[in-house]
Every structure is written in C-alpha cells, then in structure tokens.
Amino acid sequence: MTETTPRPRPPRPDGQRRAAAVPPGGRPAAPAPDDEFFTELSWRVLVEPNDTKRPGTMSAGMVLVVMAAAMLIAMLVNATAIKHRSESKNAGTWRYNVANVVETFASTLQLTSPRSAIDAALGRETQSDLDDVDTGEIIYAEAPEGPTGTDVASMTPVLREPTTASPLRMHISGDSIVGIFGNQLKKQATDTGLITAELDYRPSTGLSRPDFFNWPKHLNEVNASDDPEVLVLMFGANDIQGMRVGESAVQPGTPEWYAEYRKRVGGLMESMRDPDNDRMVLWVGALPMGPNSGVGSIPEVDYIYATEAAKRPWVTYVDSWPFFVDGSGAYQPELPDAAGEGQLLRERDNIHLTAAGGDRLASMVLARLAELVPALEPELAATPAQRAPSEITERDEVPKPDGFPDGV
Known part of the structure; x- marks a missing residue:
C-alpha cells in the first residue's frame, strides 16, 4: 500500500485551533506558541543566518548588530570632535564627563588618528589647532567712562580712501550666524573692487566661553x-549661558551676569583699537530670534553692545534689529525687500x-561703512532683492530693556 502525505485540514468554523494530530503510537504534539520567535530570541538567533531568508540578503538581527558596531566605531573615531562640541555648550557636567571618557579611550587606542589626518589633509582646523588657542586668562582692557572733547577727535579713526590698486582690508568674524552673512558680505564687498575681505567664523562660539574659544586672544x-x-x-547667539568668573559661575538674567558680559564686551572693544587709529570696528547687533529658537535675552546683549560702542569712537554699532522685524517690532521669518517682494530671511530654526537674509544684513553693513568711507557709495550695487525697504532704518537709540538692572 502506497503511503501518502495527509492533506492539511481546513480551519474550524468557530476559529478555534484544531487539536494536534496524534502520531502513530505516540502522544499528541503540543501546538507551537504564536510568540515562538520572541521566546527563542537570543544572540545566536540574531547573528546566525536565517534559513528562510533569500540568497544574498542579511538577517534583520545581523543588520542591527552591524549598525550598532558602525555607530560605535563612528563615535570612537570622532570622539575628539564630540568632546569639543560638548565643551561649547552650557555647563553640563554629565555630558562633558561622558565625552571626556570616550575621547580618552579612543585617543589611547589612536582611533581618532584617521579623522585628524583627514582634517589636516583637507586643511580643516584640527583639535590640536584649537588646543593651541590659549584658553586661560582673557585679554581685556579696562573700559573707559567715555571720551569727551579733544579725546574724541584723537581717537576717531580716519579711514583712507581706497582704490582698486589699494583696497581696504576687511576682516569678518563671529559665530555661526556670520557663516551666511559673512559670505554675502564678502561677496558684496569684493564686488565694489575697493575692498578685500577675509571671513573667519566659528560655530558655537561667543564671549561667554573663552575656555572653548578665546575670541579676544584670537582677534x-x-x-x-x-x-x-x-x-x-x-x-550673541551662543552667549546666553552661564559664565565662569574666578571660581564661581554667574547665570543669565542676573545683575552679575550682565556686569560680567559688559566687562567682556567693553574689554574686547578696547583691545581692538589700533595704535595708529586707522581701524574701524563695525559691531553688528545680534538678530531677533524666533519662536522655539531657545535663544533669549537678545535685547539685553544688544543694549550692552550699543552702549559700550557709544563710549569708543573706533567702534560703530550697526543696529540689525529693525531689519528683521515687522512694523510692530515682532519677529518675522519672511519680510518684503526693497521691491516689495517677500523674501524668506531666516532658516527653519528661527x-x-x-x-536672502545674509544679503539684507550685508547690504546694510556696507551702506553704514559707506557713510564712513564715501568713496564706496558709488560702487555699492546691492539689488532691490538684497536690500530692505528704504523706510526701514536703524534706531536712533537702542532702548534699555524692561527689567534690565540699574547701574550695570
């Protein structure tokens, strides 16, 4: 008699599972649980090939293992950059300690060497370059009470009239906002034929954390x-955070913080004065920040910039605020240009x-410079799309913010 394979029985109408068939001479087999995969999940299940997978493919478990290994390797190779990034943020002991341990482990095994070699080959700033910047004592001079009379005349820079053969030398520095703005300013400035410009911006930097990057020394x-x-x-964009003063820290919003920040701003301005009085500092005010930006107290730092600049004839404060708000003074990411066309001025992070926003700020900075160097005026060629409407101008005075402490 020929033995045939029994056909599977159809499911029961009530949806219940049929009892397992009883093999000849044996007990019925227990039904396989629906969660068999999860009850038998183990490292071996993750790593071993699955017999049911298609040829040339990898099991899902193996994919997870490979991804985790790749992320670990990437973290170790980039450990130095990760640590440096963590240092730029506000005091975060746990974050810094974790990054420091990872960086120490990776450096000991020389796992960071490939990244450093690639950065050096591409001309990027390496961690050793950053470490060469002295992060110790800040270079600050005492801020004066304000010059008067003949003192003003003796300290007011007289910029020479530039020519195409001998253009003005411009240097543009600041935080990451200067990245786009600086590029647009450099382009518009060099297009005049009367200015050569160098751009030098550092993301995540400012005046609050000289232990991360010391702008006074660098400048x-x-x-x-x-x-x-x-x-x-x-x-300004990165400066609203705790500052270390001696062995203690001062927190944003306190009179001590404003006093220390004013000291740093005034000291930097003071140290930028040229002995021969032929350098002008254009200090551009911090921009208004939009919703969910996580950046506050911009009016306060702008007030400090403006009032400190007013004490020094070699510093001109450029009031950016009115060019990035609407008629009511509210932040707007999109505003009309000089031709009345709407321009998106800010990125999604607000x-x-x-x-377009960089062009608008660059054109107003050059227009302000042209007031000091009249020879530039005929060469300014910003298009209407690059300019704000003519009725928008800088404020006569940056107002003291509500709640700003007296005597600071």
Whole structure:
C-alpha cells in the first residue's frame, strides 16, 4: 500500500485551533506558541543566518548588530570632535564627563588618528589647532567712562580712501550666524573692487566661553598679523549661558551676569583699537530670534553692545534689529525687500539666516561703512532683492530693556 502525505485540514468554523494530530503510537504534539520567535530570541538567533531568508540578503538581527558596531566605531573615531562640541555648550557636567571618557579611550587606542589626518589633509582646523588657542586668562582692557572733547577727535579713526590698486582690508568674524552673512558680505564687498575681505567664523562660539574659544586672544592675533582696516564682528547667539568668573559661575538674567558680559564686551572693544587709529570696528547687533529658537535675552546683549560702542569712537554699532522685524517690532521669518517682494530671511530654526537674509544684513553693513568711507557709495550695487525697504532704518537709540538692572 502506497503511503501518502495527509492533506492539511481546513480551519474550524468557530476559529478555534484544531487539536494536534496524534502520531502513530505516540502522544499528541503540543501546538507551537504564536510568540515562538520572541521566546527563542537570543544572540545566536540574531547573528546566525536565517534559513528562510533569500540568497544574498542579511538577517534583520545581523543588520542591527552591524549598525550598532558602525555607530560605535563612528563615535570612537570622532570622539575628539564630540568632546569639543560638548565643551561649547552650557555647563553640563554629565555630558562633558561622558565625552571626556570616550575621547580618552579612543585617543589611547589612536582611533581618532584617521579623522585628524583627514582634517589636516583637507586643511580643516584640527583639535590640536584649537588646543593651541590659549584658553586661560582673557585679554581685556579696562573700559573707559567715555571720551569727551579733544579725546574724541584723537581717537576717531580716519579711514583712507581706497582704490582698486589699494583696497581696504576687511576682516569678518563671529559665530555661526556670520557663516551666511559673512559670505554675502564678502561677496558684496569684493564686488565694489575697493575692498578685500577675509571671513573667519566659528560655530558655537561667543564671549561667554573663552575656555572653548578665546575670541579676544584670537582677534588680537589677527590684528597683529593681518592689520585689517575694517573689522566686522557679530556675537550673541551662543552667549546666553552661564559664565565662569574666578571660581564661581554667574547665570543669565542676573545683575552679575550682565556686569560680567559688559566687562567682556567693553574689554574686547578696547583691545581692538589700533595704535595708529586707522581701524574701524563695525559691531553688528545680534538678530531677533524666533519662536522655539531657545535663544533669549537678545535685547539685553544688544543694549550692552550699543552702549559700550557709544563710549569708543573706533567702534560703530550697526543696529540689525529693525531689519528683521515687522512694523510692530515682532519677529518675522519672511519680510518684503526693497521691491516689495517677500523674501524668506531666516532658516527653519528661527536663528540662522538664509542667503536672502545674509544679503539684507550685508547690504546694510556696507551702506553704514559707506557713510564712513564715501568713496564706496558709488560702487555699492546691492539689488532691490538684497536690500530692505528704504523706510526701514536703524534706531536712533537702542532702548534699555524692561527689567534690565540699574547701574550695570
């Protein structure tokens, strides 16, 4: 008699599972549980090939293992950059300690060497370059009460009239917002044929964390080596955080914080004065920030910038605020240009500038410089799309914010 394979029986109408068939001479087999995969899940199940997978493919478990290994390798190779990034943020002991342990482990095994070699080959700034910046004592001079009379005349820079053969030397520095703005300013400035410009911006930097990047020291070195005649500076977006003063820390919003920040701003301005009085500092005010940007107290730092600049004839404060708000003074990411066409000026983070926003800020900075160097005026060629409407102008005075402490 020929033995045949029994056909599977159809499911029961009531949806219940049929009892397992009883093999000849044996007990009925227990039904396989529906969650068999999960009850038998183990490292071996993850790693071993699955017999049911298609040829040339990898099991889902193996994919997870490979992804985890790749992420671990990437973290170790980039450990130095991760640690440096963590240092730029507000005091975060846990985050910094974790990054420090990972960086120490990776450096000991020389796992960070490939990343450093690639950065060096591409001309990028390496961690050793950053470590060369002295993060110790800040270079600050005492802020004066304010010059008067003949003192003003003796300290007011007289910028020479540039020519195509001998253009003005401009240096543009600041935080990541200066990235787009600086590129647009450099392009518009060089298009005049009367300015050469260098762009030098550092993301996540400012004046609150000289232990991360020491702008006063760096800019003094720039002045000594490049001798710029026009120095364009912009800070503030990363500065609203705790500052270390001696062995203690001061927190944003307190009189102590404002006093320390004013000291740093005034000291930097003071150290930027050229001994021969032929350098003008254009200090661009911090931009208004939009909803969910996580950046506050911009009116307060702008008030400090403006009032400190007013004490020094070699510093001109450029009031960016009116050019990035609507008629009621409210933040708007999109505003009309000089031709009445809407321009998206801010990125989705409500912090950084788009190219159009960079153009708008660059054109107003150059227009302000042209007031000091009349020879530039005929060469300014910003299009209506690059300019704000003519009725928008800088404020006569940056108002003192409500709640700003007296005597600071």
